Amino acid sequence: MTSILKTAVLAGGFVLSAAAAQAASETLKTVQERGALNCPGHTGSYLGFAEVDDKGNWKGLDVDLCRAVATAIFGDPSSLKIIPLSWAQRWPSLQSGDVDIIIKASGGTLSRDTELGLQFSSSYYLGTTKVMAHKELGLESLADADGGTICIPAGASQERQVASYAERLGITLETVAIEKTEELEDAYFSGRCDLYAQWGPVLAIARSISDNPDDHVLLPDVLAVEPEVMIVRQGDDEWLDIANWTLSVLLFAEQEGITSENVDEMKANPPSNEVGKMLGATPGMGTPLGLSDDWAYNVIKKVGNYSEIFQRSLGQDSPYKMPRDLTALWNAGGVLFPFVID
Incomplete structure (x- = not known):
């Protein structure tokens, strides 16, 4: 039987x-x-x-x-x-x-797999989430930014990553979440935010094409490492x-x-x-x-x-x-x- x-x-x-x-x-x-x-x-x-x-x-x-x-x-x-x-x-x-x-530029995560019913390809790009700051603030790491404002892309994984990392450091950050990348970068470069959290390659590009790249520094903190994947339905x-x-x-x-x-x-x-x-x-x-x-x-x-x-x-x-x-x-x-x- x-x-x-x-x-x-x-x-x-x-x-x-x-x-x-x-x-x-x-x-x-x-x-x-x-x-x-x-x-x-x-x-x-x-x-x-x-x-x-x-x-x-x-x-x-x-x-x-x-x-x-x-x-x-x-x-x-x-x-x-x-x-x-x-x-x-x-x-x-x-x-x-x-x-x-x-x-x-989307990562494979547990919730996207188990809750949204998605499945992922092999990684085509491995990127880190980092933070850029105005150099005049004199910050050596994100731990020095307690009470500051931080621009983040709305609806992306960086929102969760920033919150988790700040909690780990025991600091408070005021977030400014903006959907469009151009508007997000305008907010940071205009001084509306002290900090800008984003996928590392995007930050590096934004800094390199800014009016004064030397006025901005990439802090050494790595908030997350994310493999970018192609995503389909389960x-x-x-x-x-x-x-x-x-x-x-x-x-x-x-x-x-x-x-x-x-x-x-x-x-x-x-x-x-x-x-x-x-x-x-x-x-x-x-x-x-x-x-x-x-x-x-x-x-x-x-x-x-x-x-x-x-x-x-x-x-x-x-x-x-x-x-x-x-x-x-x-x-x-x-x-x-x-x-x-x-």
Whole structure:
């Protein structure tokens, strides 16, 4: 009887797994029938990650990751619709199907998993939450800021992180929560706030392009370390696979020295079986994901590898000249790595 029960449970598990896979494939089917991937932007600009010019053209790390996913599906990075969303609108928009995936400088957290019913990709960026202060205040750390005012982005995880860190230090801070990044930075730089808490890369960019960068200091406190991830609805397992493998292909291409410039040569003469499979020179890369076998080739050819994306969005080819730091590959002192293509 025990054996029969075990068999029944296992069989039931396989049925459930098959049903879950079928349900998950509906997201890809919906996107393909629509003819475009719906991805979130920002209400305003989030420099280096999602910026829009006066002609409505978007650029940035998050935007290019959306383009990479769109290219994986359609072979065309323009098969993408960017929908401006506030931080608070992210989750309702994903749950309602208004957007298909969240790639918006968002971290994976327990509450987002267990309470909101979301699931996460591997991390595509590892960032810290830090605090910037007016240099004239003479602060050496956040512990010296008791009673001060601090600007924070409304509806983002920094609100919780600031409150938790201040409680740990035993200090009181008056918070000024503002939704739009431009308005938030205006409030800080105009002197409305003594401090500005934000994701580290955003602070570094804001300081670097301010009128007088030397008038502002980044305090040594690290309020939190947050891995930024791509986020989908729970049950979208096949859809999450596409997000994860798109990211992995970007990283694997960088690791193997494959760029948008040399990808044709690499496909014609693959240096390894793994590269040949990734680029579609040999079959097997697409069918398990519901995509064409040359989807990864299209991504690298039309969007570039991870390094190319980073450098034009945040790095040396951008106005911000940010180093990779922890967001480098594992073999270059960082924490990012691709999955194995076998």
